[in-house]
Amino acid sequence: MKRIAFFLLTTLLLCMSFTLHKFYMSLTQVNFVKEQKSVQIIVRVFIDDLQEELNATSIKEPIELNTDREPDTIEARFKSYLKEHLSFQINDTQEEFDYIGKEYSDNMAVFYLEIPEIDTIQKLSIQNKLLNFSFSEQENIVKTKIYNKHKSTLFTPEKTYALINF
C-alpha cells in the first residue's frame, strides 16, 4: 500500500501479520433536523490515524492522542483540522459548523458538529479531505439523511467533492 513517505517509519505496511485495525476510513453522518433548523454532523475517525495525520500536517512536536500526554489544547487543534478538511455549502452558501465536542470510543474519535439556522436545503455540497494527507487509501464515507432521503457518498483522495441536490 502506498502511504506518504515521510511517515513511512511509523505507518503500517501490509506485510504484517498483525493488525490493530488496518483500514483507512472515516464515517460522517449528516442529518437535517428541520424542526430544529439544524444540520447535525457526527464524524468518526480512527484515533491513531488522526494522530498520525495531525503530526503529518504540522511541524510542531509530535503529539499523542488519548494518552496521559494528550495536550490540553487539543480541542482547538481538532477544530481547526476539521474546519480545514471538512466543509459544507448549503444552497450555494458556505456554512460554518459549530464544533460541539468529541468523545473517544472503541479506538475512534467521534466529533459532534452542527450547522444551525438552516431553513431548507435544496443543494448540499461537501468537501471532505479527512486524513487524505497521510493515507492515500483513505475512504471517507458520508451518509446524509435530509428530508427522509438517505444517501451515501464516497470520498477518496482523488474525489474530495460531491454535490447532492434535493
Added chain:
Amino acid sequence: MKKIHFAIFAFSLLVSFSTIAQKTEAPVVKKGHTNDNKFKQLKDEFATPNSQHTASGAPGAQYTQQQVDYTMDIVLDDANQKLFGQEAIVYHNNSADALEYLWVQLDQNKRAKDSKTPDIKGGGPELLYSPEKFAADFIDKPFDGGFHIEAVKDKSGKDLSYTINRTMMRINLAEPLASGKTFKFNIKWWYNINNHVPQRDRSGYEHFDEDGNNLYVIAQFFPRLCVYNNVEGWQNMQFWGRSEFALEFGNYVVNITTPKDHILNATGVLKNPKKVLTPTQLARYKEAQTTFDKPLLIVTQEEAEKAEKGNSTETKTWTFDAKNVRDFAFASSRKFIWDAMAVDINGKTVMAYSLYPKEGNPLWEQYSTKVVAHTLKEYSKYTFDYPYHKAISVHSKNQGMEYPQICWNYGRPRKDGSYSDKTRDAMIGVITHEVGHNFFPMIVNSDERQWTWMDEGLNSFIETLTELSFDKDFETGNLPKNIVPYMYGDQSNLSPIMTQGDNVHQFGPNAYTKPAAGLYMLRETIMGHELFDYAFRTYSQRWMFKHPTPEDFFRSMEDASAMDLDWFWRGWFYTTDFNDMGVKSVEEYRVTSTPTSEIKALAKSYGIPVAQIRPGIYLSKDSITEGEPKTPMDVVLLKKHIETNYENPSTVNIPKYFYEVTFEKLGGLVLPILVEYTYEDGTKDFKHYPAQIWSKNDDAVKKVIASDKAIVEIHIDPNLETADVDTSNNVWPRKEKSEFDLKKEALQN
C-alpha cells in the same frame, strides 16, 4: 406467508360459501428462477468431499501428507550482515503419487534485485518525499537481496538439475520419486540480510546507532520445500510479499554460529546450553524450568548492556533440535535480555520466554513473558494442550510476525522509559496474537498462501477471547461492533472473505477482523458456548499437524454441532453483504368476538354475508364498537373453552396486550433477530428469533407478541452483537432525542 395462512383459517371458519366466482384470465408467462434463497446449501461452493477430505470435515482414510526433514549449518556474519547456510534435506513422499520434480520456496527472492513485487505496485507519485524515500525510489540501486544458490547436489554429491522461477525453484529429478520413497539432497546458499525497519519486512535486522549493534530476527531464511497436498498438488503460487506460507511438517537439527557475545534463541530444543551460556546463566536457565509464579532473568539487563559494548570476533555455535515443526526461525543479538517462566499446561511444563533489548524496558520485563504464559493456557482451553516445549516472544521494532515456538513483537516505550496505555495494550495484543499463531497455522496448518483468513481469522478470534480473559475491558478491535465501519464501506472496496489473499481489498479487516467478529458472533449469539466450543475443538484436534481447507472448517463446525450453518458461511464468508435490521412498525390489537374488517372483506369477496361467519376470536385493531368484550374473558367462546379445558380456570393467565411487530431487513445478511422487550413496569424480556425466521421472506417478517403488561420499548440487538450497520432504526418507539441531541447536551454540560 401470513396472508395464505389467514385465508385458509378464514375458510375453515365460514359456515357456508357460495360458488367462487371463476375468473378467466389470459395465461401469463412467468419467468422462473434458480434457487437464490440465503439458506441454500453450499454444495455448489464447496469442493466435493472425498476419502482425503471427508464430508464430515475430518481427514479421510486416504488423506496423505508429506514430511520434510532438515539438517542445517548456519553462519551469521554480523560484521557484514550476511547469512550462510548448508542444508541437507530428506523429502518423504507419503503421497500415493510419483513426483517428477520437487518445488522449493525461495522467499528471500522477493527482495532480489529482479523481484517483480515492486513491479505490480501501481500508483502515482507520493504526496511528499523524505530524502531517504526519494533516494530509495529514484536514486539508489535496489537492495541486493535474494538467495545466492551456490550448489544443489544429491546425496552422493552430484549436481542436481534445477530451474528457478522467481520465488520458486524446481528440482528436476532424474527419475520420478515413487510413492513411499525418500529423496535426499543438499543446498548451499547465502544472502545479504536486509534491514527490516524501513520496509517493515518480516525478517532482517534493526540497527541501533547508539551502540552499533544489530538485533536480528531471521526467518524464511533457507530454501524450504513447498507443500504437496491432496487439494492443490504443489502449492507453488509465487510469494508476492503478502500471502504467507504453506509448509510441510518435519524434524530439524540446526547449528547456528554467531559472534561469541550474542544471545540467541530459536525453534526447537537447545541441545548445548552448557556450551553457549555462562555457568551463572545456565543455573538460572535450569531454575526457571521450575519457576511457575513469575519470570526469572536468565540474562540480566546489566549483562546485556555489558555485552552490547563488546564486539567479539570469536564465535560460538548453538544447536537446536526441533521435532514435528513446519518451519524454523531464530533471533540473535548482543543486546538481548532473556527472561523465563514455567507454565503448567494440564500437568505438562512449557517454558515461556522473552528476548528484548533494554529499549523494550520497563514494558517488556513487566508483561511479555506473562502474556506468553496466559496465551498458551487460554488457547489450550479452546483447542488442544500446547504440544511444544516452549514459546518465545522477541522484541522487534514495528513487527508482529509468527514462527513455530518463536515470534517477533512490537511495543517500545518512549526514550524516557514511559509508555502510554495504548502502547502497552498494543503490545499485549500483538504478543497474544503472535504466540497464538503457534496454534493456527503452526499446528493447525492451513494454507496461508491461499487463505489468509484461515489462520489470521481463527487466530484473531481466539486472541480476542484470550485478551478479554486477560482484561475484560480490553479493546480487542475484533468484536462484531468493530467491523461495522468496514462492512458499511463502499462495496467497490470490499472482497468476500473467501478470496485468495493477494487479491483481497482491505486486507486487515477482510482477513483478520471480519472472520474473528463472525466467529465471535457464532459463539456468543448463534451457537452458544457449549456447541461452538465442542465443534471448534473438534476441528482443531482433527487438523492438528495437518493441512485443513476452508470446507474442513465449515463442515466440522456443522458436523460436530448439529447446526446447519451454510447460511452463515454463505453470507459472512462468501459475500460482502452487511446486516441492517430495524423495527418497521408496531401495531396494537385487542381481543374481540366481533369480526374484524379484514375477515369481513374476505367473506365479502366470496359473497358470504357477515351473519354467516362462524363465531370466532379475533385480534382486532378496528375502532371499538358498542357492546364489544372489554377483556379476553368477556369473549364467550374463549371463556367457555377455558372453563371446559382448564382445571383451574381462575388462575389461567390470559394476555391483555397484543402487538404485531414488523421487523425489516435492509441488509443482505440473514442473522437472528435479537429483541429486547421492555414493559411498563420496567421489566424486560429478551427474545432470540433464529436466523431461519428469514427463510421464506428476506425483507420483512411479522411477529405477534402477547403480553399481560404493556410494552413500552422494543429494541433490536441492544448489545451490538450482530454488526448491524445502522442502529438508528433499531428502537421502537423512535427516540424523541437523537443520538446527536443527547451527546450535545452531555458535551455542553
